[in-house]
Amino acid sequence: EDQVTQSPEALRLQEGESSSLNCSYTVSGLRGLFWYRQDPGKGPEFLFTLYSAGEEKEKERLKATLTKKESFLHITAPKPEDSATYLCAVQEVGGTLTFGKGTMLLVSP
């Protein structure tokens, strides 16, 4: 059973069309939840760390939120340059990072 599930697997948006990506997790003791962005042919690029339920972080058009069972990455008025695969990872107490399979986002002009 997957510990980290991301949905949708793929998302196509028009430029300016806001939406959210979901990351649900089933780990028992969450130490932290991480969001990364990955462009084709490159390594994941760190975006955010969330440590506790209710926490929110923002960076440009991206906003990450965390509850006890899931995290959302909200994308407001996306631009074509936001197109990438977004990865979620969780870190348990005593464990290392466990990644979801990612959401591939395509923003069309």
Place this chain on the structure above:
Amino acid sequence: DAGITQSPRHKVTETGTPVTLRCHQTENHRYMYWYRQDPGHGLRLIHYSYGVKDTDKGEVSDGYSVSRSKTEDFLLTLESATSSQTSVYFCAISQNRVRDTGLNTEAFFGQGTRLTVV
């Protein structure tokens, strides 16, 4: 990029041959990790290191070994490469692991090595 260099960036090798991938960092971070990324599986941890000569297994460690003789270098070896080890391999570094409190634990990734075993 966070001062992480992976080499080689691309490699094609034959089944049964040994292969070593190198990760070099200039950040003096304590922790180093090797992941593989495959379609449908996402990133999976192979091995990691929490200090010089201190290593531990990850989720998919079978068929792989690692060594860390210096803080800046972490080597991943496939003793006898198989086609199932065709993948993209990423090295990552972080300052602190989950047990450390009050400090950032995010990992920074290298650009990856694309390995093809034929």
